[in-house]
Amino acid sequence: EITSFCYFLKVAQDNRDKVAGFYWAKSLVATGIAAFGGGFLAPLLVGRMPVPLREETFTWMLIVAWYVSHNVPGLSDGLAALTR
Numbered sequence: 001e002i003t004s005f006c007y008f009l010k011v012a013q014d015n016r017d018k019v020a021g022f023y024w025a026k027s028l029v030a031t032g033i034a035a036f037g038g039g040f041l042a043p044l045l046v047g048r049m050p051v052p053l054r055e056e057t058f059t060w061m062l063i064v065a066w067y068v069s070h071n072v073p074g075l076s077d078g079l080a081a082l083t084r
Helices: 002-015 024-045 056-071 073-083
Strands: none
Touching: 002 024, 002 056, 002 073, 024 056, 056 073
């Protein structure tokens, strides 16, 4: 779970500049699509339940990672410096 949360932090940080002027809901959805893209569409194509719908913990981790990367100035800037 730590690895998953770090992955979501990385995705949110990578998309931070791309979604800079978006409304918060659109920004969160765009970050979710970036994080879950293949893990959501591929299972649907073969008739399985996508992982984000089976395991709601991933969705909450994504929301927290998005919030941290967009709304916590000190930590967000530190993560931006770390990922570059």
